[in-house]
Amino acid sequence: xxxxxxxxxxxxxxxxxxxxxxxxxxxxxxxxxxxxxxxxxxxxxxxxxxxxxxxxxxxxxxxxxxxxxxxxxxxxxxxxxxxxxxxxxxxxxxxxxxxxxxxxxxxxx
Amino acid sequence: xxxxxxxxxxxxxxxxxxxxxxxxxxxxxxxxxxxxxxxxxxxxxxxxxxxxxxxxxxxxxxxxxxxxxxxxxxxxxxxxxxxxxxxxxxxxxxxxxxxxxxxxxxxxxxxxxxxxxxxxxxxxxxxxxxxxxxxxxxxxxxxxxxxxxxxxxxxxxxxxxxxxxxxxxxxxxxxxxxxxxxxxxxxxxxxxxxxxxxxxxxxxxxxxxxxxxxxxxxxxxxxxxxxxxxxxxxxxxxxxxxxxxxxxxxxxxxxxxxxxxxxxxxxxxxxxxxxxxxxxxxxxxxxxxxxxxxxxxxxxxxxxxxxxxxxxxxxxxxxxxxxxxxxxxxxxxxxxxxxxxxxxxxxxxxxxxxxxxx
Amino acid sequence: xxxxxxxxxxxxxxxxxxxxxxxxxxxxxxxxxxxxxxxxxxxxxxxxxxxxxxxxxxxxxxxxxxxxxxxxxxxxxxxxxxxxxxxxxxxxxxxxxxxxxxxxxxxxxxxxxxxxxxxxxxxxxxxxxxxxxxxxxxxxxxxxxxxxxxx
Numbered sequence: 001x002x003x004x005x006x007x008x009x010x011x012x013x014x015x016x017x018x019x020x021x022x023x024x025x026x027x028x029x030x031x032x033x034x035x036x037x038x039x040x041x042x043x044x045x046x047x048x049x050x051x052x053x054x055x056x057x058x059x060x061x062x063x064x065x066x067x068x069x070x071x072x073x074x075x076x077x078x079x080x081x082x083x084x085x086x087x088x089x090x091x092x093x094x095x096x097x098x099x100x101x102x103x104x105x106x107x108x109x
Numbered sequence: 110x111x112x113x114x115x116x117x118x119x120x121x122x123x124x125x126x127x128x129x130x131x132x133x134x135x136x137x138x139x140x141x142x143x144x145x146x147x148x149x150x151x152x153x154x155x156x157x158x159x160x161x162x163x164x165x166x167x168x169x170x171x172x173x174x175x176x177x178x179x180x181x182x183x184x185x186x187x188x189x190x191x192x193x194x195x196x197x198x199x200x201x202x203x204x205x206x207x208x209x210x211x212x213x214x215x216x217x218x219x220x221x222x223x224x225x226x227x228x229x230x231x232x233x234x235x236x237x238x239x240x241x242x243x244x245x246x247x248x249x250x251x252x253x254x255x256x257x258x259x260x261x262x263x264x265x266x267x268x269x270x271x272x273x274x275x276x277x278x279x280x281x282x283x284x285x286x287x288x289x290x291x292x293x294x295x296x297x298x299x300x301x302x303x304x305x306x307x308x309x310x311x312x313x314x315x316x317x318x319x320x321x322x323x324x325x326x327x328x329x330x331x332x333x334x335x336x337x338x339x340x341x342x343x344x345x346x347x348x349x350x351x352x353x354x355x356x357x358x359x360x361x362x363x364x365x366x367x368x369x370x371x372x373x374x375x376x377x378x379x380x381x382x383x384x385x386x387x388x389x390x391x392x393x394x395x396x397x398x399x400x401x402x403x404x405x406x407x408x409x410x411x412x413x414x415x416x417x418x419x420x421x422x423x424x425x426x427x428x429x430x431x432x433x434x435x436x437x438x439x440x441x442x443x444x445x446x447x448x449x450x451x452x453x454x455x456x457x458x459x460x461x462x463x464x465x466x467x
Numbered sequence: 468x469x470x471x472x473x474x475x476x477x478x479x480x481x482x483x484x485x486x487x488x489x490x491x492x493x494x495x496x497x498x499x500x501x502x503x504x505x506x507x508x509x510x511x512x513x514x515x516x517x518x519x520x521x522x523x524x525x526x527x528x529x530x531x532x533x534x535x536x537x538x539x540x541x542x543x544x545x546x547x548x549x550x551x552x553x554x555x556x557x558x559x560x561x562x563x564x565x566x567x568x569x570x571x572x573x574x575x576x577x578x579x580x581x582x583x584x585x586x587x588x589x590x591x592x593x594x595x596x597x598x599x600x601x602x603x604x605x606x607x608x609x610x611x612x613x614x615x616x617x618x
Contacts, residue, residue, distance in 0.1 A: 005294045010231055019238045031245070033267075035252035056160070056167040079167050079258050084266075093252070147571035154553075155577050320495045320542040338517055401512060401519060403496075414499045414510065429497035437542035466570065 030095035035078045037094045040069055040109050045090040051082035061106075069109045073101030112140065115448070119148050123226040123452040126462040130455075134448055142443040142451075144436065150466040157426030162188060162396060162417070163262055165426070172428060173464040174255055175218060176406040178211040180428075181260040186340060187402040187413045188262045197390060198342075200264035202383040205342040207250070207257055207265075208404075209372040209379070214243045214255075215407035216365045216372075217288075219459045220295060223362060226456045227304045232294055239287045246277055264389025274380050285373055292366040305359035309442040309454035312356055319437040323409020324368070325458055327352045328360035335405035346378045358457040365459075395421050406431055408459050430464035473510070473521045478534065484522055485536045488513050493520075498546035500554050502578045507531050507554055526556070535560040545569075555579035 013019075021028070030036065047067055052060040059075035060082060062068070083091045113134050119127035127148040133141040156168055169184035170177045182204050189196060221236035244254045250269050251259040259266045269277070295301055311321070316329035326333060327350055334350035336343045351367035353360035396417035403412050409431030416425040435458045442454055476484055493513040501508040503525075511522040526533060533550070535558045537543045547558040548569035555576035558564075 003299070005290070005298060006229075006231060009235060009290060009294070013235070019241070031248045033250075033252050034248050035258065054164065056164045077167070077171075077256075078253075079256075080252065080266075081164070081167070145565075145568065147569060150570050150572055152572065152577060317492070317494060318541065320540065333517065335517075401510075401521070403519070410496075412497045412512065414497070414512075416501055425499075425501040427497075427499040427501075429499070433545060434497075434542070436545060 028097065030097075032095065034095045034097070035080050035093050036096045038071065038076060038078060038082070039092045039094045040071070041090045041092070042069070042109055043090070044088040045069060046088055048087060050085050050087065051091060054081055054085045056081060071107045071109075072104060073107060074104050076101075111135075117451060121452070123222075123456065124460075125222060126460045128455070128460060128462050130443075130451075132443075132448065132451065137448050139443055139446050139448060139451060142440055144440060146436075146462055146466060148466075149463050151463075153467045154426050154428065157423045159422065161421050162423055163392070163421075165423070166261060167258070169428075170256055170258065170260070172467055173430070173461055175215045175461065176211060176408060176411075176464070177255060178207050178257040178260065179404055179406045179411065181257070182208060182341070183402055183404045183411055183413050184415075185260050185262050186404070187400050187415045188396055190400045190402060191396040191398040191415060191417055192262075192392070192394065194263055194390060194392060196264055197387045198384045199268070199386045200388040202342045202379050203265050203269060203388065204260060205346070205379045206269070206376050206383075207247070207259060208341065209375045210243060210247055211257070212372045212407045213284075213369060214240050214247065216369050217243065219365060219407075219456075220291070220362070223453075223456050224295070224301075226452050227301070229301065232291070232301075236291055239284060239291060242280060242284050242287075246280060249273070250277070261389065263392040264387070266389070268388050274383075278377065278380060281373055281376065285370070288369055288373075292369065295366055296363055302359065304453065305362055305457075306355075306357060308358040308450050309446060309457060310355070310357045311438055311442050313354075315441055316356065316438060319441055320434050321409075321438045322431050322434045323406070323459075324361055324364045325409065325435050325438060328364045329356035330354040335403050335410045338403065340402075340404055342379055342382075345382060346375055348375070358453055361457045395419050396423075408432060408461060408464075409435065428467055430461065430467070432458065432461045432465045435460075436465070472519075473523050475523045475525075478524060478526065481522070481524060481534060482536065482539070485511065485539050488520075489539050491515060495540040495542060498543065498550065500550045500556065500578070502554060503528070507556055509533070509550075511536075531556040533558050535562070537562040552576070553578045 047062050047064040049062045049064065052062045056079060057075045057077055059072045061070040080093055083093050115132045115134055117130040117132050118124055119129045129145045131143040132139050153168055153172060157165060160168060166181050166184050170181035172180045217236055217240035221233045221240065224232035224236060247257065248254045250273065251257040251267060311329050313330045316326050316331055330352055332350040332352045334348055336348040351364050351371060353363050397419040399416045401412060401414050403410055411431055412429040414425065414427040415423055418424045439455060439458045443451065446454060493515045496512040496514045496519065499510045505528050507526045507528055509524040509526065513520050533556050535547050537547060544561060544563045547561055548565045550556050551558050552567055552570040553576065
């Protein structure tokens with residue numbers, strides 16, 4: 001039978017720095033290798049449409065004629081499959097989780 | 110005596126999951142529980158008919174937010190069985206490690222929720238503080254906190270290098286120390302014991318007849334763990350099921366506490382034995398055939414029944430998740446209990462309704 | 468299917484076979500159904516000491532009736548109600564019948580027939596890359612049904 005185990009733990013933590021952070025005011029340190037947000041680099045894109053074809057949630061549309069790369073951030077699940085299949089490496093994964101999509105607006109690049 | 114019907118859920122302070130029960134009560138005793146689920150049915154089994162089998166691993170992973178990795182792993186294993194793909198040994202070990210990390214975070218999540226359910230908020234916060242350390246390891250190695258996304262048909266997407274392994278082993282020692290302290294409270298504290306002991310007793314015979322799986326079954330004295338089947342690296346790392354005989358809520362809590370340390374042990378063994386080499390093989394062609402694959406998730410045995418006819422779409426993708434198998438047992442133990450114990454009993458099966466309905 | 472054994476049976480011996488397995492102390496692992504062009508195929512999986520064995524039934528694809536095994540294995544009610552709700556298979560003799568209210572789906576009997584499969588598939592947005600204007604086509608309602616749509 002254990003007595004005052006929780007009290008000991010609570011007292012210890014009452015005197016140490018909290019394990020949590022004041023999140024929106026203190027930004028979170030990005031973790032290396034984390035899948036945060038999809039980043040598109042226009043320069044080497046050849047509009048081959050492979051990313052849009054492979055996207056599991058149909059979040060991407062590539063318009064070859066108008067040279068447009070379009071993403072619906074709310075549909076994107078940041079799985080990283082498009083980054084993997086991109087032949088020209090014009091897609092990459094950013095570690096930041098800062099921006100959150102709240103609308104179905106399409107980002108056109 | 111007058112009978113009252115009390116609706117319970119789908120929104121309830123202690124329930125993270127949308128299950129609805131109509132509880133027929135006489136004074137404080139529950140006489141009957143009538144369930145209804147189906148609030149979060151997403152039709153994922155149907156989706157297999159329109160999604161490429163390689164892409165579908167992302168969907169399989171999202172069946173459940175907590176046992177996500179093992180869903181993805183089981184799906185990949187099933188496809189690999191059908192297509193006769195030999196996965197490189199290093200990938201197999203990495204899958205084992207991630208599977209056990211996911212078990213650690215799932216069990217810590219559940220232990221926290223249980224503490225929260227009985228009103229022990231402080232313990233809940235501390236359990237989740239330790240869980241956060243596991244999530245940090247997961248994020249650093251796979252890129253996701255709960256949706257790992259690191260398993261693919263034919264292997265894994267990422268490797269863990271030697272430096273990272275040493276760092277993780279150091280962090281696991283810290284985590285083990287934390288968990289020893291927490292499990293001491295969870296298993297020995299008077300107030301916790303008073304809340305759990307003798308609540309929701311499921312006998313061994315009932316557990317067997319109702320087809321229970323996972324910790325629910327092991328807490329009633331049936332020593333069965335699908336990791337004994339020897340999938341992934343479990344043919345080289347032996348797993349002894351952790352069992353209790355009481356079959357009450359306390360036993361289910363104790364089984365999960367025991368499994369925390371078992372998982373740590375498996376991760377250490379896997380890191381000690383992990384061979385060098387590639388982590389994936391190229392997959393070509395489409396699957397033809399059928400398989401039933403079973404693995405052990407944190408909540409119990411999951412069954413994948415896959416049928417493929419040689420196209421890139423599966424003919425049938427059927428998942429029987431552990432909560433689905435544990436629901437009959439939950440309905441069995443509810444009648445006769447006190448109304449105030451209902452949340453605890455529902456929590457101790459570790460319900461995952463999104464899994465159940467897919 | 469190497470380690471799993473499948474025994475193909477007919478409906479009339481289903482009870483007998485299932486009861487025999489119950490006698491041996493087998494655990495009911497799952498019941499799964501598959502919609503084939505002409506048939507509904509049912510697979511009953513049982514486990515004894517981690518060895519999986521299966522019983523397989525072929526039922527006609529239309530106006531399908533299936534005897535319930537819920538009197539032998541109580542836990543079969545969930546599987547059988549689910550099969551009724553998804554596959555439009557009439558299960559006779561259920562101990563607890565949800566009468567089609569177990570699963571709430573936006574399309575009634577999504578696996579009800581091969582034709583139903585085609586309808587649902589058509590409602591799912593095909594990748595509209597070829598015809599894509601600069602903006603995405605709005606998501607078809609059937610693709611992301613709100614959970615309450617049919618409740």
